[in-house]
Amino acid sequence: MGKIAKVIFVPILCCLIAGCTDMRILEDQGMIQAISYDMATKDKGSDIALIKVTAAIPLIQKDNLQKIIESTATSSKDARIEFSSQTDLELVNGQLRTVLFGKNIAKQGVINHFDTILRDPTIGLRSNIIIVNGNAAKMLAENYQEQEPTYEFLDRLIEKQVDENIIPDIDIFQFMRDVKDDGIDPVAPQFIQRKNHIDTDGVALFRGERYVTKIDASKGTLFSILNKKMINNGQLNFDWPASQQGDAEFAALDINNSRRHINVYSSPGSNQFTVDISIKVKGSITEYIGTKNLDNKKYRDGLGEKMAESLEKQTQELVIFTQKHSVDSIGIGKYVRNSISYNEWKNLDWRKVYPAIQVHCSAEVEIRDYGLIH
Amino acid sequence: MGFFRKRYKKALLTKENQETQESVSLENTINQFRECSDLVHNALPELQVEYLYIENLVNEQKVKEYLVEPFDTIKFPDVSLILTEKRYKKTADSRSLYKGILNGEAAIFFKDEAYLVNLFGPETRPVNESGTETVITGPHESFNESAGQNISLLRRRIKSSHLKVYKVSVGKVTLTDVYLLYLENVANKDFVEKVKQRVESVETDGIFESTMLVQMIEENPYSFFPQFLTTERPDTASSKILEGKIVGITDGSPSAFIAPTSFFEFFNSPEDYYQRWAVATALRILRYSAFFITVFFTAFYVAVITFHYEMIPRTLLSTLLESRSRVPFPPLIEALVMEFTIELLREAGARLPTKIGQTIGIVGGIVIGQSAVQAGFTSNILIIAVAISAIASFVIPNYIMSASIRLVRFGLIILAGIWGNYGIILGIGLVLVHLSGMTNLGSSYLIPIAPISTADMKDILIRAPFSKLKTRPYQAQTRNPYRQKKK
Numbered sequence: 055m056g057k058i059a060k061v062i063f064v065p066i067l068c069c070l071i072a073g074c075t076d077m078r079i080l081e082d083q084g085m086i087q088a089i090s091y092d093m094a095t096k097d098k099g100s101d102i103a104l105i106k107v108t109a110a111i112p113l114i115q116k117d118n119l120q121k122i123i124e125s126t127a128t129s130s131k132d133a134r135i136e137f138s139s140q141t142d143l144e145l146v147n148g149q150l151r152t153v154l155f156g157k158n159i160a161k162q163g164v165i166n167h168f169d170t171i172l173r174d175p176t177i178g179l180r181s182n183i184i185i186v187n188g189n190a191a192k193m194l195a196e197n198y199q200e201q202e203p204t205y206e207f208l209d210r211l212i213e214k215q216v217d218e219n220i221i222p223d224i225d226i227f228q229f230m231r232d233v234k235d236d237g238i239d240p241v242a243p244q245f246i247q248r249k250n251h252i253d254t255d256g257v258a259l260f261r262g263e264r265y266v267t268k269i270d271a272s273k274g275t276l277f278s279i280l281n282k283k284m285i286n287n288g289q290l291n292f293d294w295p296a297s298q299q300g301d302a303e304f305a306a307l308d309i310n311n312s313r314r315h316i317n318v319y320s321s322p323g324s325n326q327f328t329v330d331i332s333i334k335v336k337g338s339i340t341e342y343i344g345t346k347n348l349d350n351k352k353y354r355d356g357l358g359e360k361m362a363e364s365l366e367k368q369t370q371e372l373v374i375f376t377q378k379h380s381v382d383s384i385g386i387g388k389y390v391r392n393s394i395s396y397n398e399w400k401n402l403d404w405r406k407v408y409p410a411i412q413v414h415c416s417a418e419v420e421i422r423d424y425g426l427i428h
Numbered sequence: 429m430g431f432f433r434k435r436y437k438k439a440l441l442t443k444e445n446q447e448t449q450e451s452v453s454l455e456n457t458i459n460q461f462r463e464c465s466d467l468v469h470n471a472l473p474e475l476q477v478e479y480l481y482i483e484n485l486v487n488e489q490k491v492k493e494y495l496v497e498p499f500d501t502i503k504f505p506d507v508s509l510i511l512t513e514k515r516y517k518k519t520a521d522s523r524s525l526y527k528g529i530l531n532g533e534a535a536i537f538f539k540d541e542a543y544l545v546n547l548f549g550p551e552t553r554p555v556n557e558s559g560t561e562t563v564i565t566g567p568h569e570s571f572n573e574s575a576g577q578n579i580s581l582l583r584r585r586i587k588s589s590h591l592k593v594y595k596v597s598v599g600k601v602t603l604t605d606v607y608l609l610y611l612e613n614v615a616n617k618d619f620v621e622k623v624k625q626r627v628e629s630v631e632t633d634g635i636f637e638s639t640m641l642v643q644m645i646e647e648n649p650y651s652f653f654p655q656f657l658t659t660e661r662p663d664t665a666s667s668k669i670l671e672g673k674i675v676g677i678t679d680g681s682p683s684a685f686i687a688p689t690s691f692f693e694f695f696n697s698p699e700d701y702y703q704r705w706a707v708a709t710a711l712r713i714l715r716y717s718a719f720f721i722t723v724f725f726t727a728f729y730v731a732v733i734t735f736h737y738e739m740i741p742r743t744l745l746s747t748l749l750e751s752r753s754r755v756p757f758p759p760l761i762e763a764l765v766m767e768f769t770i771e772l773l774r775e776a777g778a779r780l781p782t783k784i785g786q787t788i789g790i791v792g793g794i795v796i797g798q799s800a801v802q803a804g805f806t807s808n809i810l811i812i813a814v815a816i817s818a819i820a821s822f823v824i825p826n827y828i829m830s831a832s833i834r835l836v837r838f839g840l841i842i843l844a845g846i847w848g849n850y851g852i853i854l855g856i857g858l859v860l861v862h863l864s865g866m867t868n869l870g871s872s873y874l875i876p877i878a879p880i881s882t883a884d885m886k887d888i889l890i891r892a893p894f895s896k897l898k899t900r901p902y903q904a905q906t907r908n909p910y911r912q913k914k915k
Binding site: 077078079080081083085112114119146148149151176178206209 | 732733734735736737738740742745746748749750752753755758759
């Protein structure tokens with residue numbers, strides 16, 4: 055190939071490789087930031103369940119920071135067609151950060167609505183998924199903070215709560231992976247709309263793709279300790295009412311580091327599993343109301359033991375709660391699966407086995423620092 | 429004193445005239461220099477001596493010392509005695525006679541013979557601080573337009589008989605002296621031969637600058653990038669000589685060129701060696717970052733705003749949207765207009781006298797900084813991008829390299845406007861292919877990255893403490909690689 059031919063062909067080839075990406079000039083795009091799914095009220099005499107989809111896109115006007123577009127349709131794809139006729143902007147998904155599901159639609163299963171989200175390559179798999187206890191569209195449409203649109207507020211709220219381990223860090227990728235995995239059931243953070251703010255409602259537990267129940271927000275950190283191998287942040291509160299053993303005490307532990315180990319013991323050939331969950335928490339006391347002087351190592355160790363005891367009890371309760379609802383949200387199934395052969399796991403109906411297995415929780419609490427009181 | 433003072437106007441010396449062989453005679457010489465009003469012709473009839481020199485090339489003191497005084501006191505028989513003194517060189521060749529006169533020598537005619545005595549000494553600029561390569565710590569001297577002065581600056585720094593100064597005359601008309609300086613026991617002989625040969629084979633009527641000469645001897649004349657490092661600083665030049673490289677000095681030019689050079693040397697400043705190693709390393713990293721900012725920042729802005737809205741972080745989205753919403757142009761045009769304006773400002777500032785130059789700064793600052801945004805002409809984020817890339821481009825110590833990089837940036841901005849990030853990557857790819865294909869005296873331009881030389885990275889990408897810098901750079905291909913005692 056001659057030099058001139060190269061000079062001509064190389065740019066032409068470059069053009070071809072580039073494909074046909076459309077220009078997406080920033081100010082012409084309606085960048086959907088959050089999208090919500092709810093059940094719509096059914097028309098009388100109609101069998102088809104309608105869903106209500108709303109999307110929040112940023113606006114540049116000073117008084118109104120977000121524009122909500124909504125549509126009622128039979129599927130999320132129909133809804134999208136209706137969306138685009140409501141705005142002069144080109145609707146794009148590349149900035150999608152939060153997917154909200156109303157509790158009522160989550161109970162029916164969420165997979166169908168994920169289809170578009172998963173297929174569109176511009177949607178990052180790190181977008182959050184949350185469940186709204188109530189009407190998701192209504193929660194998204196309302197404004198809670200001045201100078202800050204709701205989608206942004208929500209995004210920051212999730213980020214902060216995840217950082218403090220009050221709610222699990224669940225993005226689309228993790229959620230879908232857990233849905234497809236047979237050794238774990240998915241979870242999602244759940245929020246609720248109060249009078250003029252959004253509140254954390256807890257952790258929504260799913261059985262497969264369907265919403266089952268929730269863990270209260272006060273147990274969120276506890277769930278994170280059980281759910282994750284290690285956490286580095288969070289706070290645990292312990293409350294002991296006055297009894298014959300001693301006076302009433304209250305202690306708040308700021309977690310520096312918490313590790314969880316799961317050991318599975320199984321007797322071959324049978325479906326009997328014993329699972330040991332051991333938790334090691336290192337933390338600092340940030341608040342203590344009680345009679346004991348923590349400067350004394352004896353009392354300090356005593357308090358640590360009391361905390362561990364309480365922690366064991368609470369985690370045990372949490373596991374039993376999931377067993378009662380037959381949802382393996384902690385992912386014990388994955389550990390069981392690793393401990394046995396593939397065939398054994400194939401023949402096992404984990405959903406049925408899980409509620410019956412023995413789970414034993416043990417905890418250790420190490421007090422690193424208890425502060426100074428002058 | 430009885431002198432006849434005659435001035436002859438001689439025609440300009442032309443190439444043809446110079447090359448014809450003539451016999452050495454006063455008439456021929458005067459004829460050769462006809463219509464040159466600066467030719468001084470003096471006759472001493474009682475001594476039968478006549479002499480010629482060019483007034484503007486000689487030093488008055490020397491004229492007095494070598495011409496006036498010796499012949500003033502003597503009688504006719506002693507003339508031949510004086511002319512046997514060493515400083516009077518007998519010349520039988522008319523061409524070297526003319527060349528001598530043009531180099532500031534005086535031609536003395538006695539009987540049928542001609543003698544030359546060197547009176548050269550025109551006014552030169554004193555050694556000043558460098559205007560283009562300033563440092564805060566370190567020597568402030570810089571080269572000036574006199575090659576002799578420049579060589580003296582280097583000789584004073586390297587007191588070694590191994591320092592060779594090879595002279596070549598370049599330019600058929602200008603006969604500019606080019607001196608190649610190198611350490612004989614360190615520099616690679618092939619490189620020395622190559623440079624000598626290339627400089628000698630330059631065929632042109634004249635050169636006035638080292639940066640002009642190197643464009644005639646480089647291997648990739650069509651490239652955007654300078655291939656020989658040029659410096660105005662004697663400390664840089666002498667450090668390169670010590671590294672085993674060759675330094676070229678052109679008479680009449682304040683810059684010296686260095687061969688061979690790698691791309692990364694353009695990002696090093698002599699001050700790196702005068703600073704503590706940690707500071708110097710940080711400065712080098714800063715300069716490489718500046719390089720990337722200059723090349724990519726505006727292009728990246730264009731790509732993101734035109735194609736990749738997904739990449740914008742949540743916190744920046746509303747600001748960007750707000751500032752972009754008022755702009756009537758597509759991002760590519762917006763960016764090109766702004767970059768063009770900045771280049772206008774820069775060029776205007778460079779050409780204007782310093783006193784008016786300040787006005788440019790104020791006008792530019794106010795017009796671009798505020799009015800353009802207020803009028804909705806551009807977005808303020810772009811102003812920041814353009815301004816930061818412009819500042820970053822000035823961080824690069826070598827002005828010629830910095831100008832080349834600014835030019836490459838325009839290409840990338842256009843590519844980014846057409847194909848987005850793909851275009852940027854394409855552009856980098858092309859530049860990288862081009863850079864890695866370039867050679868300098870046959871050695872790679874991208875040393876020490878390609879071919880990789882980990883030892884050199886200590887002194888190119890970072891600046892390791894001196895105890896770690898024991899070897900001369902790989903690129904110099906020296907026979908004598910250790911610069912410190914081996915332990």
